[in-house]
Amino acid sequence: MVFLAIAIPFAANAQFEKLKDSVIEFYGIVMTADSLKAIPSVTIMIKGQNRGTMTNEQGVFSIVVMKGDVVEFTSIGYKPKLATIPRDLEGNHYSLLQLLVTDTVYLPATIIRPRPTKEQFERDFVNTSIPDDDIEIARKNTDESKRRVLARTLPRDGTENSNIMLRNNAQRYYYNGQAPPQNIFNPAAWAEFIKAWKRGDFKNQN
Known part of the structure; x- marks a missing residue:
């Protein structure tokens, strides 16, 4: 030890x-x-x-x-x-x-040519397409016509489908055993129908 x-x-x-x-x-x-x-x-x-x-x-x-x-x-x-x-x-x-030792890197040649004339430069400058910034994209997305198109074409998510189903079931249960009211005599429904007709909501999309 x-x-x-x-x-x-x-x-x-x-x-x-x-x-x-x-x-x-x-x-x-x-x-x-x-x-x-x-x-x-x-x-x-x-x-x-x-x-x-x-x-x-x-x-x-x-x-x-x-x-x-x-x-x-x-x-x-x-x-x-x-x-x-x-x-x-x-x-x-x-x-x-x-x-x-310096590591030499050869880049491809770049040829820069001037515009032939001042008029052609002005024409190309005016016709140049400038991409939209974030503000312009947001403005277009919130446009009323754009929102109507998106509302008709975009599919509903799960929450919207659930709300529609619950609302339809509630209306059916509320008028269970009796005839539901007809909106043909409802002035508000006619006003909404006329607005939709003027907007072209019922036009054939094909």
């Missing part, structure tokens, strides 16, 4: 020393390969880990890594670069001057 109590602290201490020896302070500067100018805001990530840093305005960076880690340098407009921390590195500091 005494041997076991002594061996456990010794093994833990050896493991701690091994871990301490593997921790590296990785620092340096990132510059352009053609003009040796510092590159700010370069992303520096350790491959396989969700951990990294960025260069400052002078292109300087500093991050804690482990021996054998692979570090990736990426920046918009430059080709990505990988750097491997040596496993047999002596000490706990490692510096690097990383050069990035």
